[in-house]
Amino acid sequence: RYKKRQVACRGDIDRLNNPFLEIYESLIPAEEEKAKQKQLLTLLEKIVCKEWPDARLCLYGSCGNSFGFSKSDIDVCLTIGDEDINKSEVLLKLADMLQLDNLQNVQALTRARVPIVKLMDPSTGISCDICINNVLAVVNTKLLRDYAEIDLRLRQLAFIVKHWAKTRGVNETYQGTLSSYAYVLMCIHFLQQRRPAILPCLQEMKTTYSVTVDNVECSYFDQVESLIGFGSRNRESIAQLVWAFFSYWAYFHNYANDVISVRTGTILSKRTKDWTKRIGNDRHLICIEDPFEISHDLGRVVDKSSIRVLREEFERAAEIMQDDPNPCVKLFEPY
Ligand code: GTP
Ligand code: MG
Structure with a gap:
């Protein structure tokens, strides 16, 4: 055929x-767009640290691997050291906190294949998905970014x-x-x-x-x-x-x-x-x-x-x- x-x-x-x-x-995204993404990440870090002081936020997916288009959403991974956390509980708690901080369209999707919280930041206009402890995705993001440098x-x-x-x-x-x-x-x-x-x-x-x-x-x-x-x-x-x-x-x-x-x-x-x-x-x-x-x-x-x-x-x-x-x-x- x-x-x-x-x-x-x-x-x-x-x-x-x-x-x-x-x-x-x-x-390709403009520099000012990259700056806005950073600004949003800093804001999210501040919010997250109030509840989980040891947690870290990393970009993954296209915004972190250098293959992202202009105006795309960003993917963020929240890493919490503790292995046996209940992801749904963390996501629901996180969603409450984000809402209190005036982020828009906050939604916890706890039953998705990769459970996430979705949000939109009104000051930068950027939409974002946050997942938890998806460390392999962070590592393969780095591999792709490293290949792109060559x-x-x-x-x-x-x-x-x-x-x-x-x-x-x-x-x-x-x-x-x-x-x-x-x-x-x-x-x-x-x-x-x-x-x-x-x-x-x-x-x-x-x-x-x-x-x-x-x-x-x-x-x-x-x-x-x-x-x-x-x-x-x-x-x-x-x-x-x-x-x-x-x-x-x-x-x-x-x-x-x-x-x-x-x-x-x-x-x-x-x-x-x-x-x-x-x-x-x-x-x-x-x-x-x-x-x-x-x-x-x-x-x-x-x-x-x-x-x-x-x-x-x-x-x-x-x-x-x-x-x-x-x-x-x-x-x-x-x-
Ligand atoms: P766009 O959003 O289309 O610009 O691309 P993206 O690079 O964000 O890609 P995608 O949404 O396909 O994937 C997001 C990230 O999830 C990837 O960069 C990988 O780090 C991770 N990932 C790991 N395994 C898989 C998989 O089986 N399927 C997908 N889609 N993503 C995976
Ligand atoms: Mg993506």
């Missing part, structure tokens, strides 16, 4: 760099891919398509696989950073300042990379057998992961290994009908990149 095509890069590909860079520039093309590519996924409606995990986190991992893996490589595999290098979270050891090389320039032998432009990324997912990825793995910087087989059978709702139709929770497939949300949607969208994007005189218009056309 899916097309296999041997594609060659179009001759005028570099003419497309500027339009892509303009889109990237238009999506080569600017990662941030450019991931912004374009996320923007495409959002406008095309394939960034909705509740509808069986992929999370932003999954798309960023796909971009990192793709750049690890270019020849010459544009990104290294930080988890295969000497450990300079290590934490153990919920019995998962998270360690990797985090002195990324020393890796700036790592990918400079590869001169591919952003337009070439966007084209090659979509071609890979449209025509070359082996959906039947392969698992992409940022942890190893390679492709693993579904067989070695034991991801060949459907267990419960996990179907493994597109396999993206979480870098730390290695039994976790970020493609698990994808089902029989949404895999078709995704693959058709990859093909559509690859075809536009191949033939369209103005790909930036059509690529981001709302579906």
Whole structure:
């Protein structure tokens, strides 16, 4: 059903760099927005410390991993040392305190998969979700941010891919398509696989950073300042990379057998992961290994009908990149 095509890069590909860079520039948040996020975090810290003096607040998700768009909500993790706290109680207490401090739309969602408190800060206009002790998310946020320091093309590519996924409606995990986190991992893996490589595999290098979270050891090389320039032998432009990324997912990825793995910087087989059978709702139709929770497939949300949607969208994007005189218009056309 899916097309296999041997594609060659179009001759005028570099003419497309500027339009892509303009889109990237238009999506990155301004410095004043970052300042407002900090301001809100400081306010929240003050409130939280009244009740839990040892607690800490960390940004995670797109506002902390450097892949956040302008005007996006922020995700905050409250870490309380005590392991056996009752999360629902803490969230309800927190919600009361936030309300007393005049934050708006305060809502505790204690039964969600990741229980949170939602709020809106009227002085900055920023909305925020606060979760508790989600330390793995804080650590994988740091990993993504560290990768982004090494080569600017990662941030450019991931912004374009996320923007495409959002406008095309394939960034909705509740509808069986992929999370932003999954798309960023796909971009990192793709750049690890270019020849010459544009990104290294930080988890295969000497450990300079290590934490153990919920019995998962998270360690990797985090002195990324020393890796700036790592990918400079590869001169591919952003337009070439966007084209090659979509071609890979449209025509070359082996959906039947392969698992992409940022942890190893390679492709693993579904067989070695034991991801060949459907267990419960996990179907493994597109396999993206979480870098730390290695039994976790970020493609698990994808089902029989949404895999078709995704693959058709990859093909559509690859075809536009191949033939369209103005790909930036059509690529981001709302579906
Ligand atoms: P946008 O809000 O779309 O800009 O992106 P985001 O980077 O905030 O991504 P997303 O909402 O997908 O995820 C938020 C954070 O949750 C990620 O950065 C990860 O740190 C963490 N996370 C850990 N495991 C998962 C998972 O299985 N799915 C998702 N969605 N997030 C995870
Ligand atoms: Mg988010």
